[in-house]
Amino acid sequence: MTENTSGSSAADQPTQAIEGLDTRTKAQPGLNATATHHENAEPAPTNAGRVFARVDEERWGYDPAEVDDFLQRVDAVLATTAGDPRSAPGVGSRQVRERVFDRVQGGYDPAPVDVRLDELEDELADRERDAFIHEHGPERWEEHLELLGQTLLGRLNRPHGERFRQPSQRKQLGYSVADVDVLCDRITEHFRSDEALDPTLVRKAVFRQAQGQRCYEEQQVDAFLDRVVELILALR
Structure with missing residues (x-):
């Protein structure tokens, strides 16, 4: 998915969500x-x-x-x-x-x-x-999707440069803040619209490396993008 191959850590609980997210699947079997x-x-x-x-x-x-x-x-x-x-x-x-x-x-x-x-x-x-x-049952599934969507979209609503943690050590490398924020903006646009999001956009994302205030912690970004793919597949 990205250049990082380390394990994933759990993303922090966000505080707000985009209104109007439709978590209904296209074909919901009984x-x-x-x-x-x-x-x-x-x-x-x-x-x-x-x-x-x-x-x-x-x-x-x-x-x-x-x-x-x-x-x-x-x-x-x-x-x-x-x-x-x-x-x-x-x-x-x-x-x-x-x-x-x-x-x-x-x-x-x-x-x-x-x-x-x-x-x-x-x-x-x-x-x-x-x-x-x-x-x-389908109602529990809808509840699951709603909770996952609120969790992910809440983080996407955060300001640029504040969506994820920065490495604890100043010289430690991480993902470019600018690159990650561009991808997050594209994901947000898809979630706001009726257009289906191709998981390849997230799976094949590659970010430049950066240091200090210009980078996000890689493991947290990877964990978040994994959950985005999970939601995309669930909504198909």
Whole structure:
């Protein structure tokens, strides 16, 4: 998603939200429809046998062993849970979104692997939404989306330069405040309008590095953008 590959920390609780955010999904299945969807679903495509291109031997790519192992775990989820990810804890849309692979020379080309991970995240997010609605009902789902939207949009409403923490050490590098604020403004514009937001805008965001008062703490920004992608997928 960004140049940072460190873990994510929880974002602080914001104080205000944009009015009028419509958290209704485009097609909200009912309880019976959700159950029927799972019962009649075609077998999920697997990643077994998928061949990814490798970079040249002198270049660095994703560790093939790590990628293959992780995709096999996702295959197991798609093949055995019948659309209910609760029976396979530890592998879900968030784990796919946050997965980071070691780099080795001559490894897998990151671009096609990232494309496949995005596809899997989308599929798992859809299944998780259906499973939640099937268990708790559409009203609880709407409440969940409303709370998540208020949390995210509250932070977006903060003034430029104040949306995220700055590194505790003056010389520590972080994400450029200007770059992050530009992306946040674009996200805000989409949330204010009826236009659907493409998760690629957030997933592929890259920020310049900066120091001191000109940068935001990377982990907090990454954690926030992860939640933005979660909301985008939930609203589809």
